[in-house]
Amino acid sequence: MTARVLDRLTVPWIPLPHTMDVVLTPGTPDGYAVTAAFAVVVDTRGHTLLARVDRPGRGWDVPGGHVADGEAPAEAAARELAEETGYIVDAARLRPFGGQRITLHADPPADYGYPARAYMAFHAVQLAGPGPDTRPAPDSECVAAAWFAPDEVRAHCAGAAWLPLHATLVTTP
Template identity: 35%
Template sequence: MVSRPPTFCPDCGTRLESFTFENRERKRCPACERIAWHNPVPCAGVAVVDRSGTESAVLCVERGVPPGVGEWTIPGGHMEIGEEPPEAAARELEEETGISVDPADLEVLSASTMPPREGKHVVTVHYVADLADAEGEPVAGSDATAARFWTPAAFDASGETFRPVHEQRFREAAALPE
């Protein structure tokens, strides 16, 4: 399995050839006849919601590294080997914002795919947590330039932009009932 379209066999290094298998174009090694599966990368993120105001606010980060530098996202990232999705979401949240949550306190918000970027496909499990169940103060992590709570109205008035898919998750989290 590879995260970007393969060119060479990951086992023996032979240039791959295209063929049709299960009604899809695949890549296969002509030397060892193995299929080089091109699968999406699993990611996880968490929307922390502050319900203390008249309008719910959601913790977001402004990306400081590619892809999407300057765009806002729900904190999240790649899952590590041996990590459960809620653990990955909680770890990424703390790395990107300084806010910590117990993975057991996370509830599934949704799952979505990002548009492919340079052949890389990503599937993200999005979680939601209440700020009352979190600890810490928002601070931008190493791959972010800002971490802050946004209400939908404040974001709409700001002229800022979201990465694809993240705006929908932001609005869904903000609209959740208490």
């Protein structure tokens, strides 16, 4: 499968030597296991729905999280979107468009919990109107959800590895 690399980096939250490629691709890269799925929801104004996690080192982010055993990535993205923002969308409406391809440079230790070649799949949905008011589920790790213009997304999520993917979906001033 052809993937266009938008960025190549390492991130502090992966404790092993690695490379993360932020890729634009309509599917899962060959040889990679999907471990997390995210939903990037953009409305007709170009605003993106973000969720705020109230934990140290976290903050505003695109909704998403781990893919459960037996769960399809789009189903996981739709589930996480509903839990973290209160916005419900049918998984069939989510279009895979890219992700974060993580390659470890050594075999992971037995207790690591992730494969040596993991993929964090990003899905997009374009709304036909302005984004509605939303609120995270009461038992969610998120405490707020809101719509942000592209420059606000970059400000609230500065340093997020997924920003090059987001830029492919919205017109930036």
